[in-house]
Amino acid sequence: MENKKINWGIIGCGDVTEVKSGPAFQKVKNSCLIGVMRRQEAKVIDFAKRHGVAYWTTNATELIENKEVNAVYVATPPSSHLKYALQAIKAGKHVYLEKPMVLNTHEAEVLLSAVKKNIAKVTVAHYRRELPVFKKVKTLLDSNSIGKVASVKIVIKQKDNTSLIAKTEDNWRLNQEISGGGYFHDIAPHQIDLMCHYFGEVEIIKKGFQDVAQYSKQNVAGEMIFKNGVKFTGLWNFNASEDMDSCIIHGEKGRIVFSFYNDTISLSVCGKTEIYKYDTPEHVQQPMIDKTVHYFLSNSLNPCSVCEAAVVTQIMDVFCGIK
Incomplete structure (x- = not known):
């Protein structure tokens, strides 16, 4: 072609x-x-x-x-x-x-x-790999801005109004046979993919806890250790008392803090904090x-192969206790 x-x-x-x-x-x-x-x-x-x-x-x-x-x-x-x-x-x-x-x-x-x-x-x-805010996070990591990364933690909490989830006429996301398993399966692929994009090959995947009785009130937690030693913990709660959307990356010299649903990054190194803000493209x-x-x-x-996405699928299955 x-x-x-x-x-x-x-x-x-x-x-x-x-x-x-x-x-x-x-x-x-x-x-x-x-x-x-x-x-x-x-x-x-x-x-x-x-x-x-x-x-x-x-x-x-x-x-x-x-x-x-x-x-x-x-x-x-x-x-x-x-x-x-x-x-x-x-x-x-x-x-x-x-x-x-x-x-x-x-x-x-x-x-x-x-x-x-x-x-x-x-x-x-x-x-999200190609959006400016997340590309900047990768640039900060690749440039060793916070030194050797030790750990990363994601917390996604959402009240029943599920404002993070796209609205549709038929909420098929709550039908496991159609969606694969509720709200977690709708938004977690983006977050998990970015972690793999940032930190590389995964060595260990462990499930945390999950409430699979009602997918509208699903809670999922999981842990990973990347081959480079970075430790990951993640929590997704769609029946929370508060809304929260946070990713914190800790390094030997400081930390990077950002969310998945706004365009601001906070970089803290040696007691000094710098804020980066980006505009989201219309499309x-x-x-x-x-x-x-x-x-x-x-x-x-x-820009994102089936092989890479298959790793994300495997991680999601483990986190949900499917594999």
Whole structure:
């Protein structure tokens, strides 16, 4: 596909595609959104008209087999990610796959095997990797700003209003068969992926505690030790008495503090604190989609591979006591 354009088709043009991702496919260089699919005809027609997309269908297979489409964005709920990704790979179409990548470790292994056996490329939408605030955290770590990192702690607490979770007409996130396991499975992939992106290969994964009786009130905790010695602890509580969104990275010279839902970083070294603030792009997935297009056109490396995302899936399964 060198020196060609990526002609996208979206499978599942729902809420996430309205602002976060959809418009970016039209704004990125050498990229064009030419087709969309959704099962409800009235809704897919409405989306196509509002976003200036000429081709629409209610059948995913028709979109995948459209000869003009050479890449597919799978933005359906997780239960159908593997099915559509495998179908697109078999058809020779590249895939940009929403998170969580698949439902569980077994499905991750199936997808990874398919990627290895075919020429189609797959990128997973862990888009926070490319947002300015999180790139700055990585720069601070790579530049040894706080010295050797010893530990990192994530605490996500949320009241019943679940303001961190995207709103949809049908709250499928609470249906384990569709989502993989509640609110944790919706937002934790981003946080865990960033930890792996920052600190590298994981050596030990341990589950903490979890309340799996009601996914709307799920509590998950876990620990990891990275091969470089960094110790991680994480807590996700979606039935808390308060809201909290915090990541603290401790090093021998200081600490880095940031959250996943605002754009401010606090760097404290030797008693001095410096604040960094960044603006969130209008379409938060645009930087990642731009990198993905470059990768699909063979102009850069994969910004997030299936192999990397499979590690995130494995960690989530262990934290939830599934594996």
